[in-house]
Amino acid sequence: MDALILTPLQHIPLIRQGSNLADIVVGALQENKIGLQNNDILVFAQKIISKAEGRAVDLTAVTPSQKAIELAKQTEKDARVVELILQESNEVLRTRPGTIIVEHKLGFVCANAGIDHSNVDSPLTPGEGQGVRGAGDSIEEWVLLLPTEPDRSAEKLRNEIESKTGRRIGILIIDSHGRAWRNGTVGTAIGISGLPGLEDLRGKRDLFGYTLRITQVGVADELGAAASLVMGQAAEGTPVVHVRGFPYQLREGSLRELIRPREQDLFR
Numbered sequence: 001m002d003a004l005i006l007t008p009l010q011h012i013p014l015i016r017q018g019s020n021l022a023d024i025v026v027g028a029l030q031e032n033k034i035g036l037q038n039n040d041i042l043v044f045a046q047k048i049i050s051k052a053e054g055r056a057v058d059l060t061a062v063t064p065s066q067k068a069i070e071l072a073k074q075t076e077k078d079a080r081v082v083e084l085i086l087q088e089s090n091e092v093l094r095t096r097p098g099t100i101i102v103e104h105k106l107g108f109v110c111a112n113a114g115i116d117h118s119n120v121d122s123p124l125t126p127g128e129g130q131g132v133r134g135a136g137d138s139i140e141e142w143v144l145l146l147p148t149e150p151d152r153s154a155e156k157l158r159n160e161i162e163s164k165t166g167r168r169i170g171i172l173i174i175d176s177h178g179r180a181w182r183n184g185t186v187g188t189a190i191g192i193s194g195l196p197g198l199e200d201l202r203g204k205r206d207l208f209g210y211t212l213r214i215t216q217v218g219v220a221d222e223l224g225a226a227a228s229l230v231m232g233q234a235a236e237g238t239p240v241v242h243v244r245g246f247p248y249q250l251r252e253g254s255l256r257e258l259i260r261p262r263e264q265d266l267f268r
Contacts (some may be wrong), residue, residue, distance in 0.1 A: 187228025
């Protein structure tokens, strides 16, 4: 590997439902004077995918079930948010005040089903042609769900951008997740198209000739963590990162590669 270069794209506008992300990103690449090359990768923050796909939910329209109300009391959370967490999950695994750990419908384990308040504005912002926010409306009443099928979202973006540019690329969608062994969140892959999720090094030899027997590298997660560093987590406004020099061969990949089977999950 010569160098791995990650460049956050400037001039990405606020994304609304129906925004054409492919057009926006191709335009941003031109503004940033980046000529897309074969084997480049574009990393997208989950939030802009969810916003473009209309995954913002108005909490005033959510009616919590009795199960959600009871779980909300135990966890000291908004019962409407808990209702959405239950709807987005296969199973509740752990709870404590402020946090509900679930197996998401997508198969991975995460906190609060990935539902987020931060950097979520009402889609009824004036000037967007979707209505006008009233005096009583609050940004705090809106939350954002994860994309329904992030692998498919990544594939759609990849096909559109490749069609517009004539380049073969990879697309990665990331979110911030906690980890069982560590404090703090890191960028984690939730949608993959055109690059490996997992790289199997078993059978290869190390510097001293030892044959690797168990080493598998979560390369999509490693790249997601690196991209998250340059994206930022607050008001940076750079939700897309251009990557050049990824040290593994591009191929078809999917989120499923990274999800540990239940029978091998020692934390359940």
